[in-house]
Amino acid sequence: MSVKKTVKKQYVQIVDIAAKQLVSLRKPPEGWLSVLRKALGMSGAQVAIRAGVSRNAIYQAERNETDGAITIKQMQKFAEAMGGRFVYAIVPENGAVSDIIQKQARRKAEDRIKRASAHMALEKQSLTSEQTAQRIDDLANELIRDMPADFWKVK
Structure with missing residues (x-):
């Protein structure tokens, strides 16, 4: 595992632990x-x-x-x-860091697959709903793994 991935994993653990506590x-x-x-x-x-x-x-x-x-x-x-200690944190609204990443990857994958499906439909090469769902899952996993530069870009 690269140093960059190790450091990222440590950051994820810090946020996820805080989220569970809070x-x-x-x-x-x-x-x-x-x-x-x-x-x-x-x-x-x-x-x-x-x-x-x-x-x-x-x-x-x-x-x-x-x-x-x-x-x-x-x-x-x-x-x-007052004898207290001020504590602040930024944690995921619901769940863990991986949930936010998964949601973004799925959103991007759905958008890309839907655009491609529209072109394929025009050429009478439509995918079944099961094939579309599988392509979305595959692309979302690829996006999570590779994290392209535009991963967090909003349309």
Whole structure:
């Protein structure tokens, strides 16, 4: 196995492990800052003192988190002020990295085979639905194996 493939495999493992650990984790509607603060029984003023900011900055940060406008640095600072640790990850929405790759390969394969089938139909050389399905599967596997430069290109 080449170094490039080994490194890619390691990246896939990192993402897949994180995805499995976070499968049921969802941000609470009021945001993590507010939830942790309330779980600890801390007031905004108490967090503000620990973080070295104004009380208003805490409430603004909580609003910004729910609006998606808070920075990673702010999340880290306020999490640490409450004795917590800010963690973030980007993981596949459903399943594993291989599922995303498989879905993209299948989409590309279906598109290519359908275009070729349209030309073949004009020449009265149509494939059966079983042959078409097999060609799509074969091409999708080839695309996954070779990962051409245009693999992620959207039409």
